Each structure stands twice: as C-alpha cells, then as structure tokens.
Amino acid sequence: MEKRRDVFQAIADPTRRGIIALLAGQSMTMNAIADYFDTTRPTISEHVKTLIECGLVVIRKEGRERHCEAKLEKLAEVSDWVAQYAKAWSKTLDNMETYLLEVSEKQKKSKNAKSENTRKSGGK
Amino acid sequence: MEKRRDVFQAIADPTRRGIIALLAGQSMTMNAIADYFDTTRPTISEHVKTLIECGLVVIRKEGRERHCEAKLEKLAEVSDWVAQYAKAWSKTLDNMETYLLEVSEKQKKSKNAKSENTRKSGGK
DNA sequence: TGAATATGTAGGGAATTCCCTACCTATTTA
C-alpha cells in the first residue's frame, strides 16, 4: 500500500494546488482551509496530509487547532526539473528571469544578517 | 468520462517525465522511445498520447513512422505556477536565478557548446 | 464534568491510472 508521495504527484491535484495557494499567503487551520472548498473537511484533511507527507506543508499545533504552514522549498524540485528544459522556450525564460531577479534583489537588500538555509526537515 | 488532461497531471508520472527528458534532446519514434523503458510499446504509446493531448509533444508523420517532438512551451504553465511562490524559498531562488541567467546568456550571445550539468543524481 | 469544537481516521464506492496481452491498420520491402 505504499503510495507514491512525491511533489509532482502532490501538485497534480487542483485542490491541493488551491490549498498551496491559500497557505502561501498565510497559515490557516484545517477548518479555515476547508471553508474555501466545496469538498468536505475530511477530504481536505486528507489533501493536507498528502502535502505534509511530501514536505510542502508543516503543522504547528496550538491547542486543539492545527495551523498549516506552507513550506514551499520542496517546489524547487519542480522548478529545477522545469528549468532544465527552459532553453526550449526563451520567451518565458526571459519573463521568469526578470521576475526572479527582481525578487532576489529585494531580498538581498532587505536581509543582511540572514544567510543560513540549512534545513533538514524531511530532506533526502 | 472526460479525463483530466493538464500539464500538471501529465508530468506527475515518472515515465512521462522520462519521455520528456528523452525528447528534449532530439525527436524520436515511438519504438525508439519504448526501447528506453521497461514497459511495453503500447504502454509507452499511451503515455505519449497523454503528452500529445496536453500539448507537450507533437507528431510528425514520416511514412509509417511517427516522430515525436517535445513542445515544451506548455511547461511554462508549471514554471509560472511555481514562480509565484518562489519568494518563499530564497536559497533555491538563487540557484534558479543563476541557472536561468546562465542559460539566457548563452542564448543572447551565441550558441556555444558548453554543457555542465549540475544535476543532483539523487533521484528517487 | 459534560457539551461543543477542531481534527483524525476507518471503511467503502466510483472513477481513474497504469500496465499488460491480443489484435488491427498503414506502410515499406523482398
């Protein structure tokens, strides 16, 4: 019964991409997430579980609540995979480059004393 | 029973990602593709069909042969989706930026044959 | 403590996925 739990599989489902979109803005409880969708709470719970299992979401317990936080570093696996084929479509490439440059410029300016990124949550 | 045929679903399958990897280098016939995998030819044929249906592959007929070509612009849908969350993980962001800059430099200047693949071999 | 709240999970059903073995058509070649 071993299911395939990789990031590619995780983001294949539209509802899970929706959950990611929600959590990217702020962390939310299970119920709050479920309110955004037509499906039932248990179903959302399962989707979040899937996201947790592949490292895209972590849970912060707070009393009886579970606050779900996006942990989107794992999406790097996807962008790495796509990036190796980026040379095939230069137009999009330029857009992306521009976007990324812009974002990282902002980051470099705003944070100076923070340069450790050595996480090891679910790493492989 | 309409199946969901979107790019996210298409790249969720490891074999289909393998086919994309193959076709990114050069176009190949169905049989040639099938030779690279353990699965049977009909199975590969189905996978390619899926890729065609979501626009990642096109077919050029040549006699009784079907030459499959990668048409990876559609992957932009994926990279766009990922890019909107890129600000969340700066480390990977830098890698990506570096990579993309490098690639586009090559494009802007000229076509030099320089292939350093800093791929991580630890697939799964 | 008992009720309400937040969430997890079991069990199951319908649809889909992934793979296989035939079998069928189209094209090339002997």
Next chain:
DNA sequence: TAAATAGGTAGGGAATTCCCTACATATTCA
C-alpha cells in the same frame, strides 16, 4: 503481392485516487 515493420487501440485487471459518511480523539468552555 506477401511478409515485415511501425504504430494504434480494445479489453481487462490491479492499484490508486478522490470523495463521502460515520465514528474516534483531543481540547476548550460553560
């Protein structure tokens, strides 16, 4: 033209996915 070659597709089976309705557990509140 018959045989070989390239490829498509039907039919089916096993596993997985996605969703649901109970039901169970933990925490907070009255």
